[in-house]
Amino acid sequence: MAYVDGFIVAVPTANLEAYKKMASEAGAVWKEHGALNYVECIGDDVPRGELTSFPRAVQATDDETVVFSWIVYRSRQDRDAIVAKVMADPRLQGDAWKDVFDGKRLIYGGFEAFLEL
DSSP states (O other): OOOHHHHHHHEEEEEEEEHHHHHHHHHHHHHHHOEEEEEEEOOSSSOOOOOOOOHHHOOOOOEEEEEEEEEESOOOHHHHHHHHHHHHHHGSSSSSGGTSSSSOOOEEEEOOOOOOO
8 A cells, every 4th residue: 555745834825836836846856766646736725724724734824825735655665765865866955945935834744545445
């Protein structure tokens, strides 16, 4: 069964085009290093809940858009090896992302799939 890294981040709406460009470039690197799938989604119907919600989770403000993304791998072992390669890849070095979104409000985690229909 697959292994998935999931991410949620608040992106200033004014920076969405820059985020899309950055994500496209990063996704190509992830795929080149062995990721099976790389998906980025811009929030379209993500209401702010009273207690919990995607916007609340990343402390999104009214001028930010929630982005939800995931990367799929064959296994946790493959994921760990691919992440090591991606993090060492010179194309993804530097702090350019800091001008696009606040990394302190990025939520991420690895998940072992248990059901695929």
